[in-house]
Amino acid sequence: MKEIIIATKNKGKVKDFEQLFKTKGFVVKSLLDYPEITDVEETGETFAENAKLKSQQISTLFNRIVIADDSGLSIDALNGEPGIYSARYAGEEKNDGSNIEKVLDRLEGVPQDKRTARFHCALSVTVPNQETYVVEGTCEGVITTKPEGKNGFGYDPIFYIPEQNKTMAELSSEEKNKISHRANALKKLQVTINDLFN
Numbered sequence: 633m634k635e636i637i638i639a640t641k642n643k644g645k646v647k648d649f650e651q652l653f654k655t656k657g658f659v660v661k662s663l664l665d666y667p668e669i670t671d672v673e674e675t676g677e678t679f680a681e682n683a684k685l686k687s688q689q690i691s692t693l694f695n696r697i698v699i700a701d702d703s704g705l706s707i708d709a710l711n712g713e714p715g716i717y718s719a720r721y722a723g724e725e726k727n728d729g730s731n732i733e734k735v736l737d738r739l740e741g742v743p744q745d746k747r748t749a750r751f752h753c754a755l756s757v758t759v760p761n762q763e764t765y766v767v768e769g770t771c772e773g774v775i776t777t778k779p780e781g782k783n784g785f786g787y788d789p790i791f792y793i794p795e796q797n798k799t800m801a802e803l804s805s806e807e808k809n810k811i812s813h814r815a816n817a818l819k820k821l822q823v824t825i826n827d828l829f830n
């Protein structure tokens with residue numbers, strides 16, 4: 633079985649990638665399998681820069697092909713916030729519940745038609761001593777006024793998708809991974825990944 637390393641310790645992302653790679657015949661490894669590895673500092677100014685920092689540093693460490701994901705939520709009424717700061721929006725300890733609370737507080741009184749938002753995902757693949765490829769995907773939605781749904785992670789419970797008439801957290805893992813920012817980014821990497829592993 634082919635093995636792909638994802639440079640993340642985010643359990644929700646790992647679950648998404650397991651679902652996304654299942655059908656492609658890959659086993660997913662992540663940094664959850666290597667707890668001794670410390671987090672790469674996200675000092676970039678864009679999702680793409682941060683994804684690149686993570687895939688390059690972890691690829692150097694393993695001397696293997698590594699994929700990294702840098703993602704987040706961009707809310708129009710908040711001028712694109714929390715953006716690249718999504719994970720730490722409410723503090724360094726990265727708490728999904730507090731992050732959601734902060735978003736809902738900031739959007740208090742904002743009417744539904746002004747609550748548009750999108751998830752962004754930058755995926756970066758580094759091949760040791762060769763190239764780094766970066767692609768991006770998005771997914772459009774509307775921020776709810778209260779959390780709905782128990783699936784997924786992060787901001788999923790407040791991200792409503794009009795086409796599905798559900799929040800991202802009300803979708804099954806299979807449904808989410810057909811339409812998500814992560815799925816849309818990965819589609820653009822498909823040819824590259826096939827070339828690298830075949």
Ligand SMILES: O=c1nc[nH]c2c1ncn2[C@H]1C[C@H](O)[C@@H](COP(=O)(O)OP(=O)(O)OP(=O)(O)O)O1
Pocket residue numbers: 639640641642645674701702703704705718719720731751784785786787788800812814
């Ligand atoms: O599908 C998603 N559904 C809901 N929320 C999401 C999603 N995708 C990203 N997000 C949010 C979670 C976190 O607040 C931030 C990612 O931050 P990001 O730095 O990329 O990830 P992280 O620090 O949790 O793990 P790591 O850097 O080790 O991959 O965006």
Ligand SMILES: [Mg+2]
Pocket residue numbers: 674719
């Ligand atoms: Mg991070």
